[in-house]
Structures are given as structure tokens and as C-alpha cells.
Amino acid sequence: MTKQLHLGAFMRPVGIHTAWWRYPSAYADANFNLKHLVQFIQTLERGRFDAFFMADHLAVLNMSMDALKRSGTVTSFEPLTLLSALAMVTERIGLIATASTTFDEPFHIARRFASIDHISNGRAGWNIVTTANPDSALNFGRDDMMEHDARYDRAREFYDVVTGLWDSWADDAWIRDKESGIFFDTAKMHVLGHKGENLSVRGPLNIARPVQGWPVIVQAGASEAGRQLAAETAEVIFGSARTIEDGKRFYADVKGRMKAIGRNPDGLKILPGVLVVVGRTTEEARAKLALLDSLVHPESSLPNLSMRLGVDASKFDLDAPLPEIPETNASQSGRQTLVEMARRDNLTVRQLAQFVGGFGGLTMVGTPVEIADQMQAWLEQEASDGFNIMFHSVPEGLDDFVDMVVPELQSRGIFRREYEGVTLRDHLGLARPENRFFAGAAKAAE
Amino acid sequence: MTKQLHLGAFMRPVGIHTAWWRYPSAYADANFNLKHLVQFIQTLERGRFDAFFMADHLAVLNMSMDALKRSGTVTSFEPLTLLSALAMVTERIGLIATASTTFDEPFHIARRFASIDHISNGRAGWNIVTTANPDSALNFGRDDMMEHDARYDRAREFYDVVTGLWDSWADDAWIRDKESGIFFDTAKMHVLGHKGENLSVRGPLNIARPVQGWPVIVQAGASEAGRQLAAETAEVIFGSARTIEDGKRFYADVKGRMKAIGRNPDGLKILPGVLVVVGRTTEEARAKLALLDSLVHPESSLPNLSMRLGVDASKFDLDAPLPEIPETNASQSGRQTLVEMARRDNLTVRQLAQFVGGFGGLTMVGTPVEIADQMQAWLEQEASDGFNIMFHSVPEGLDDFVDMVVPELQSRGIFRREYEGVTLRDHLGLARPENRFFAGAAKAAE
Numbered sequence: 001m002t003k004q005l006h007l008g009a010f011m012r013p014v015g016i017h018t019a020w021w022r023y024p025s026a027y028a029d030a031n032f033n034l035k036h037l038v039q040f041i042q043t044l045e046r047g048r049f050d051a052f053f054m055a056d057h058l059a060v061l062n063m064s065m066d067a068l069k070r071s072g073t074v075t076s077f078e079p080l081t082l083l084s085a086l087a088m089v090t091e092r093i094g095l096i097a098t099a100s101t102t103f104d105e106p107f108h109i110a111r112r113f114a115s116i117d118h119i120s121n122g123r124a125g126w127n128i129v130t131t132a133n134p135d136s137a138l139n140f141g142r143d144d145m146m147e148h149d150a151r152y153d154r155a156r157e158f159y160d161v162v163t164g165l166w167d168s169w170a171d172d173a174w175i176r177d178k179e180s181g182i183f184f185d186t187a188k189m190h191v192l193g194h195k196g197e198n199l200s201v202r203g204p205l206n207i208a209r210p211v212q213g214w215p216v217i218v219q220a221g222a223s224e225a226g227r228q229l230a231a232e233t234a235e236v237i238f239g240s241a242r243t244i245e246d247g248k249r250f251y252a253d254v255k256g257r258m259k260a261i262g263r264n265p266d267g268l269k270i271l272p273g274v275l276v277v278v279g280r281t282t283e284e285a286r287a288k289l290a291l292l293d294s295l296v297h298p299e300s301s302l303p304n305l306s307m308r309l310g311v312d313a314s315k316f317d318l319d320a321p322l323p324e325i326p327e328t329n330a331s332q333s334g335r336q337t338l339v340e341m342a343r344r345d346n347l348t349v350r351q352l353a354q355f356v357g358g359f360g361g362l363t364m365v366g367t368p369v370e371i372a373d374q375m376q377a378w379l380e381q382e383a384s385d386g387f388n389i390m391f392h393s394v395p396e397g398l399d400d401f402v403d404m405v406v407p408e409l410q411s412r413g414i415f416r417r418e419y420e421g422v423t424l425r426d427h428l429g430l431a432r433p434e435n436r437f438f439a440g441a442a443k444a445a446e
Numbered sequence: 447m448t449k450q451l452h453l454g455a456f457m458r459p460v461g462i463h464t465a466w467w468r469y470p471s472a473y474a475d476a477n478f479n480l481k482h483l484v485q486f487i488q489t490l491e492r493g494r495f496d497a498f499f500m501a502d503h504l505a506v507l508n509m510s511m512d513a514l515k516r517s518g519t520v521t522s523f524e525p526l527t528l529l530s531a532l533a534m535v536t537e538r539i540g541l542i543a544t545a546s547t548t549f550d551e552p553f554h555i556a557r558r559f560a561s562i563d564h565i566s567n568g569r570a571g572w573n574i575v576t577t578a579n580p581d582s583a584l585n586f587g588r589d590d591m592m593e594h595d596a597r598y599d600r601a602r603e604f605y606d607v608v609t610g611l612w613d614s615w616a617d618d619a620w621i622r623d624k625e626s627g628i629f630f631d632t633a634k635m636h637v638l639g640h641k642g643e644n645l646s647v648r649g650p651l652n653i654a655r656p657v658q659g660w661p662v663i664v665q666a667g668a669s670e671a672g673r674q675l676a677a678e679t680a681e682v683i684f685g686s687a688r689t690i691e692d693g694k695r696f697y698a699d700v701k702g703r704m705k706a707i708g709r710n711p712d713g714l715k716i717l718p719g720v721l722v723v724v725g726r727t728t729e730e731a732r733a734k735l736a737l738l739d740s741l742v743h744p745e746s747s748l749p750n751l752s753m754r755l756g757v758d759a760s761k762f763d764l765d766a767p768l769p770e771i772p773e774t775n776a777s778q779s780g781r782q783t784l785v786e787m788a789r790r791d792n793l794t795v796r797q798l799a800q801f802v803g804g805f806g807g808l809t810m811v812g813t814p815v816e817i818a819d820q821m822q823a824w825l826e827q828e829a830s831d832g833f834n835i836m837f838h839s840v841p842e843g844l845d846d847f848v849d850m851v852v853p854e855l856q857s858r859g860i861f862r863r864e865y866e867g868v869t870l871r872d873h874l875g876l877a878r879p880e881n882r883f884f885a886g887a888a889k890a891a892e
Contacts, residue, residue, distance in 0.1 A: 021622070021624070022624045024624070026624075028624060029622060034564070058652075060650050060651075065632045069628050069631075069632045070628065070629055071629055072622075072629050074635075075615070075620070075653050077561045077564065078558050081558055081561040082530070085531060103551070104554070105586055105587075112526075112527055114524075118478075118480070118523065119531050138646075138647075139553040139649065140553060140647070141645060141647065168506075176518075178468045178472075181465075183474075183516055183517055183520065184515055186514070186515045200587040201586075201587065202505075202581075206504075207478075207521050208478065208521040
């Protein structure tokens with residue numbers, strides 16, 4: 001069978017482009033309107049998407065009021081409660097949410113994702129983030145962010161604890177024998193008893209092992225520490241490659257790291273985020289993006305640039321080249337990409353801000369055939385295993401993708417016409433993990 | 447209009463009696479079966495209940511395996527994800543969940559309950575607990591529980607922060623003007639900037655003010671500190687009175703405390719938990735309870751007693767009177783009630799354990815008329831404003847209550863035949879709180 005594309009839909013915020021909500025046909029309140037979100041996820045399920053993906057912030061970003069007042073995402077549903085609700089109005093599409101290893105507890109995280117996995121019959125995924133944004137720290141009693149490396153140390157231990165808690169019970173632990181009054185087999189419960197550098201968690205978890213064994217593990221970090229953590233633990237990477245060449249380098253690097261540690265590279269799907277703008281003609285698509293870009297207000301773009309660089313860019317000379325950027329605790333991968341781009345393309349601060357203020361990442365613009373051509377090239381050239389699609393506005397961009405691009409991908413035989421399995425692991429072709437404490441008890445994955 | 451009864455359904459675990467799952471007609475897996483839970487909540491909504499109530503534990507209780515293996519509740523859904531799912535299959539019934547002020551963060555708690563309140567269109571309630579169970583501490587990196595008074599100090603500050611975060615936005619903050627690109631009115635966002643003894647939280651919350659202003663505030667603590675906190679802040683008390691006389695004393699005490707601080711006593715509804723066993727005849731109801739009690743295994747009852755007393759009761763002489771119980775960090779209200787009862791009724795440890803091992807609290811057994819008589823007496827004599835109903839098993843006990851007791855209460859004119867409002871506050875007759883930072887902007891509550 002031809003290598004298959006995997007598609008996630010990036011849905012928090014519902015549009016990635018800063019101006020999405022100002023687009024003429026957009027539902028301006030789409031990010032915080034449950035009826036709209038139900039409509040979107042049901043359309044995505046009709047389009048046979050692998051997953052609905054919720055990013056997250058743990059703060060209203062501390063930017064200038066002039067910029068903040070233009071943000072269409074300052075009010076949003078909390079991801080896990082939203083996904084749990086959406087699980088009840090869908091049957092197959094995967095449900096991935098971001099949760100932070102820096103500002104939450106492994107017992108809570110393990111339990112909530114297990115709960116959603118049971119509620120959705122095996123469709124949950126956890127996007128592990130270490131939360132680089134310093135504004136979040138202020139909402140959790142901390143004046144300073146943890147250092148980048150310390151965050152990753154904690155994240156790795158956090159992952160070990162969460163997956164260990166998910167393995168608290170063998171799949172066949174449950175007896176429920178009314179006659180004897182025995183509810184479970186005591187030999188099939190494991191007490192984790194974790195005591196590590198950062199965390200101490202006794203267990204067991206007070207919920208049965210997830211339907212999928214473990215919810216699917218997703219990561220996005222592209223720094224050295226992030227790549228290595230992903231190679232060791234991730235099953236999906238939300239990538240940030242900006243060109244097919246970038247994509248190939250990243251893909252080869254991460255899959256190479258997996259081989260080096262004896263992990264099967266097929267056990268990890270690399271899905272870069274991509275802003276897609278579809279038109280019936282190339283010109284129509286380009287006109288849509290130009291319209292969207294024209295709606296970005298300058299007050300929005302500089303704070304966004306500041307956040308990505310981890311420094312206050314409002315003090316820079318707008319028409320000079322980007323100055324030296326000091327080391328900070330900001331997410332290193334995002335900053336590095338931007339700094340390299342500014343140097344390479346000789347961009348002024350203003351130009352860089354405009355780029356970032358719109359979307360600033362990989363963008364595909366054109367007819368369904370042109371977009372499918374690009375996606376197929378990425379797939380065949382091992383630049384990715386699929387994409388996390390970002391819509392230029394909703395519902396228009398989402399409907400266009402499902403109604404125009406998906407059929408084109410299906411006709412090329414590189415995307416499913418029907419779901420073949422039930423769980424998110426089924427869709428992604430990922431095996432159900434063995435229970436580390438009760439080997440042999442795991443169900444076969446296919 | 448006649449004073450009206452308010453009814454909550456205690457649904458985690460779905461049966462409060464230790465042996466509920468062994469009852470012949472019980473769904474043994476009911477506590478962890480989504481389809482069953484959907485059936486239950488839809489039946490309760492048909493019965494016009496005010497609310498569905500989820501208690502919670504943050505641990506598999508660290509009791510002997512002989513006792514633990516008999517527990518029908520070691521696997522449960524996490525309350526907030528479950529309630530969010532159930533919000534999608536109901537329209538009116540309130541959704542109350544327990545969340546801990548000791549082992550969670552106010553930003554997370556404020557955000558999740560706000561999210562459920564928006565998802566459910568104004569039906570959320572937060573049962574504030576300080577988590578007395580020391581097993582929970584071990585799942586959150588702590589070897590010792592916080593002292594009782596320290597837990598309450600933190601709880602009070604936690605409440606101030608959560609309600610302050612809910613008031614981050616005026617109700618009319620949202621502009622969403624595509625033309626100007628202004629999404630919200632900057633004068634209508636409030637930055638909390640809380641720095642207190644226990645907590646430091648900047649805010650604002652990244653979600654609009656809840657539909658109800660604040661989700662309904664529920665408490666259960668009956669200690670001195672618990673009563674005072676409730677009188678100052680609670681809107682519902684999950685009471686633990688065991689007799690109508692107990693109920694009257696507690697009711698008068700708490701409502702007196704409210705008057706003393708200038709709070710209208712109608713702003714707080716006191717709903718004791720009650721195990722109800724309904725039969726077509728008195729004898730049938732008594733036989734049901736006797737059958738249920740006979741299914742309690744001795745291995746279950748002593749650990750339960752130990753947990754409630756905060757000491758290891760397995761070392762006591764089973765056939766001697768209860769020895770002196772030292773002061774501990776266990777929930778003081780539960781312990782005190784039990785110790786007083788054992789002294790008053792000259793119970794042996796074995797007898798006390800059997801009582802606790804079944805249910806151990808207020809129980810009403812009889813025909814629909816007999817049960818309605820008791821409930822009406824509590825209501826008319828100001829011993830309570832209603833009840834949190836605990837079913838002897840599910841679905842039988844729940845169906846019997848809705849089909850037999852509710853019509854009797856309705857025919858007496860003390861319980862609604864239809865929901866008259868939409869939100870949980872509407873059902874309970876509670877006003878929508880004013881926004882402390884944007885006075886005058888709150889909607890009238892009726």
C-alpha cells in the first residue's frame with residue numbers, strides 16, 4: 001500500500017493567522033462558541049482526519065493592550081473539558097490536547113487523559129509541552145521560569161511517571177464477581193512508588209488502564225533536548241519545518257536518532273504545521289491570503305515577535321536589521337528559526353514582524369491539485385508523514401479543505417476514504433504499548 | 447409558594463453503600479460505564495433533579511488488599527471530564543464536581559469550572575474540599591498532610607483567588623468588531639495580581655466570565671472552620687446530619703452564622719446526604735436494605751472505619767468499646783460524629799465498623815409516602831432545604847426514586863414538575879453574583 005498521509009487539524013485557536021477572525025466570512029467568535037466547534041469537528045470527521053488538535057496557553061499573554069485587544073483567542077475553552085464534550089458528538093476522530101509538565105501534576109495529567117481515553121473509546125492524545133511562556137509562571141506562584149534544561153529534565157521524569165501510572169492496572173484486572181464480592185484481582189494492580197529528582201508519586205492511578213494502553217504521545221519541541229526527548233518517547237511530532245528541505249533534514253535527524261537507540265522509526269509520525277489556503281484557482285487562493293495579511297494590524301505584530309524571540313522587540317529600530325538576540329528562557333527552537341531567517345533574507349525588524357504577525361510558518365497556497373502536489377512531495381521525499389492543518393479562517397478554510405483537498409488526496413490513494421480502525425492509534429498505525437508491569441497482557445494493536 | 451425541596455443526586459460512586467455493586471439487580475460496573483452514567487443522568491433530569499453530584503478521591507485508598515479488592519470504585523472517571531461529557535447529553539440538570547484546594551492550582555480550577563459552565567450553558571458547581579485523606583498527599587509529592595487549620599487557611603485564600611479570576615472579564619467585554627479589528631474592550635479586563643500568604647496568582651483568567659457569573663459554590667466541611675467558611679462563602683452545603691434534630695441544630699447554627707455576618711440565609715441551601723431505599727411496602731424496603739447490608743464483607747468494614755477515624759482500627763479489640771481516639775489530621779467532622787455515636791449507643795468496635803461498612807449516615811427506608819413524609823418534615827422544620835440522594839444501588843434505586851418518590855413530592859407541591867429556569871443557580875434560587883471589579887454589569891438573577 002502507498003505510504004499514507006496523516007492529517008491533524010490545529011484547532012486552538014481555530015485559526016493560526018493573527019487576523020483569522022477578521023476575515024469577511026469568518027465566525028468571529030468561533031474560538032469560543034461550542035456550536036461552531038461541534039460543526040467543525042463533525043466536518044473534520046467527515047473528512048476522515050486523524051485528529052483534532054488543541055494547543056494551549058496558561059495565561060492571557062502579557063502584551064501591550066494595543067496588541068492584546070486585537071487577539072481573537074483571549075477567551076477559550078479549557079482543552080480537556082472541551083475535548084471531553086466533543087467526544088460525545090463524534091465517533092472516530094482523535095482528540096489531542098496540550099498539557100504542561102511544568103505547571104501541572106503527573107497524577108492529574110495521567111488521570112484526565114485516561115478519563116478522556118475511556119470516554120472517547122480510545123481517541124485521546126497528550127501533547128507534552130514544557131511551557132516556555134513566562135507569563136504562565138505568574139499564574140502559578142512563580143516569578144521566574146524554570147531554565148530550559150531543567151524544564152526538560154522535569155518533562156522526561158514527568159513522562160515516566162505518567163506512563164507508569166497508566167500502567168497501574170492490567171487490562172484484565174477487573175473481575176466484578178457479585179458472588180464472592182471480589183471486584184478486582186489484587187495481583188493485577190501495580191503501585192508505582194516513584195521517587196525521583198523532581199517528582200515523588202506513589203500511585204496506583206484510580207482509573208483503569210486507558211483503552212489505547214497509553215493515549216498517543218505528541219511533542220513539538222525542536223531544540224536539541226526536544227528532539228532527543230521526541231526520538232525516545234514521542235509518537236507524533238508537531239513539526240515546525242518551513243520548507244521541504246528543512247523538513248527532510250528534521251525528519252532524517254529525528255528518525256536517525258530513533259534508529260540509534262533501537263526504536264522503529266515507524267512508531268513516530270512527523271506532522272509539520274501548515275497554513276493552507278485553498279482556491280478554485282491559484283489566483284483566488286493568493287487573493288485570499290493577501291486579504292488575510294492585509295487585516296493584520298501593526299499593533300499585533302511586534303508583540304508577537306517579542307514573544308517568539310523572548311525579548312522586547314518594541315525597542316528595536318524597525319527599519320534596521322535584527323540586532324543580536326541574547327540567550328533567554330524562551331522556546332529555543334522558535335527563536336532560532338526566526339533569527340536564521342532574518343539573517344539569511346536580510347530582513348528588517350519590520351519585515352520580520354509582518355511575517356510573524358500573520359502566521360510565519362509553512363504555508364501552502366493554491367488549488368486543491370497544487371496543495372495535494374506539495375503534500376505528496378513531502379510524503380514521498382520523507383519530509384513528513386503528514387501535516388497538522390491550520391485553516392486560514394473558519395468555517396471557510398476548513399470546509400474548503402475537507403470538500404476540495406481531501407477528495408484530491410483520496411483520489412491519489414494517499415489518504416483514507418473511510419476510517420479502518422476505531423482508536424487514534426489505529427488511525428496513526430501505532431501499536432498499543434505493552435504494560436511494563438504486566439507484560440503479555442496488552443492486546444495486539446492491529 | 448410552599449417552600450421547595452432541592453434535590454441533588456450523589457453519583458460518585460454511584461452507590462454510597464459499600465455493597466452497592468453486589469446488589470442482585472445492580473450494574474456491577476456502573477461507576478465506570480459511560481453508557482450507564484448517561485442513562486442515569488437522563489433519568490435524573492426526567493425527575494427534575496437540581497444537580498448531579500460527583501465526589502472525588504485523589505488516590506486509590508491505601509487500605510489492606512483484603513478490603514481494597516472489594517471496592518467497586520477503584521476505577522472511576524475523573525469528575526470534570528465526565529461532567530463535561532454528560533453536559534452534552536442533558537439540557538437542564540446541574541453538574542457539581544469536587545475539586546481540591548490542597549492538591550491543585552487556583553488558575554486550573556477556575557478555568558476548568560468556567561469552561562464546564564460555558565459548555566453546559568450555566569450548570570456547573572464546584573464542591574470545595576481540602577482533601578483530608580493522607581493517601582492523596584503521596585500522589586502529589588508530599589509525605590505528610592497539611593494540618594487541618596493550614597488546609598482551611600489555604601482553602602479560604604484559594605476561594606478568593608478562584609472567584610477573583612472568574613471576575614476577570616466584564617460580561618459585556620466582547621466587541622469582536624471586524625472593521626476596527628478590536629476584539630474586546632480593554633477597560634473591561636481585570637488583572638487580579640493576587641499575592642497572599644499561600645498563593646500568588648497574576649491573572650486574568652483566559653476564559654470569559656462564567657454564564658452563572660460564578661459556578662455554584664458547594665461545601666461539606668462540618669468542623670468549626672468548615673462551618674464558618676461555609677457561612678461566609680458556600681451556596682450549597684452537602685450536610686452530614688444523621689437525625690432531624692442534628693439537622694435542625696446544624697441548620698440553625700450555619701444560618702445563624704450567616705445572619706451574624708449580614709448574609710441572607712436564603713443564599714445557602716443545606717442538603718444533607720441521605721441513603722434512600724424505596725419499596726412498594728415498608729417491608730419490601732426494609733428487606734432491600736437488609737439484603738444490601740448482608741452483602742457487606744467484614745474485610746471491607748474495618749478499613750473504612752480506620753479511614754473515617756484517621757487511625758488504624760484493625761488493632762482495636764473488635765468486641766470492646768471504642769478506645770480513645772487521638773487527634774489527627776483526618777477530617778474532624780466525620781470522626782467526631784462517629785465517636786459521639788459509639789459513646790452514646792455503647793457500640794463495640796465491631797458494631798461501629800458494621801454501621802460504617804454499609805453506609806453509616808442518614809438513611810430513609812420505606813414507601814414513597816413514608817419517605818416523602820420524612821423529607822417534608824425536614825423541610826418544614828428547617829432541618830434542611832432538600833437532600834443529596836444516595837441510591838442503594840443502580841439503576842434500581844435511582845429509577846425507583848424518580849418513578850415513585852418524585853411524583854409523591856410533586857403532588858405535595860414541594861418539588862418542581864418542570865424546570866423553570868436554565869442554570870443551576872435558577873434551579874436553586876440563587877442570585878448571580880455581581881462582578882466585584884465591574885459592578886452593575888451583572889445580569890439580574892431573578
